[in-house]
Amino acid sequence: xxxxxxEPTEVHFxxxxxATVRVPxxxxxxxxxxxxxxxxxxxxxxxxxxxxxxxxxxxxxxLARRVLTEAGATxxxxxxxxxxx
Numbered sequence: 001x002x003x004x005x006x007e008p009t010e011v012h013f014x015x016x017x018x019a020t021v022r023v024p025x026x027x028x029x030x031x032x033x034x035x036x037x038x039x040x041x042x043x044x045x046x047x048x049x050x051x052x053x054x055x056x057x058x059x060x061x062x063l064a065r066r067v068l069t070e071a072g073a074t075x076x077x078x079x080x081x082x083x084x085x
Contacts, residue, residue: 001057003039009057021057029068038067 002010008020042063046056066075 001043001053003036009061011053011057013053019054021054021061023061024065026065026068030071032068033072034067034074035064039064 001012004010004023006023006025008022011019011021013019039060041060043056043060045063046059047053051059070076
């Protein structure tokens with residue numbers, strides 16, 4: 001897998017196939033700190049939940065997008081400390 005920032009993520013499979021996954025736009029980027037780590041966390045979490053590779057890349061994009069809209073490498077939590085959607 002090759003992340004390319006705002007450009008599509010390239011996924012290369014062991015059987016020489018490849019695919020690209022579009023990165024959804026983020027309208028209000030507040031801070032890029034932690035976006036790559038968030039992508040990795042979302043991707044790996046999805047893989048551990050038995051997601052297909054391309055679905056896992058989308059999960060990585062989703063979590064990275066959430067971090068990009070927060071100041072610092074954090075996610076907004078509620079009063080109980082639970083991360084809000």
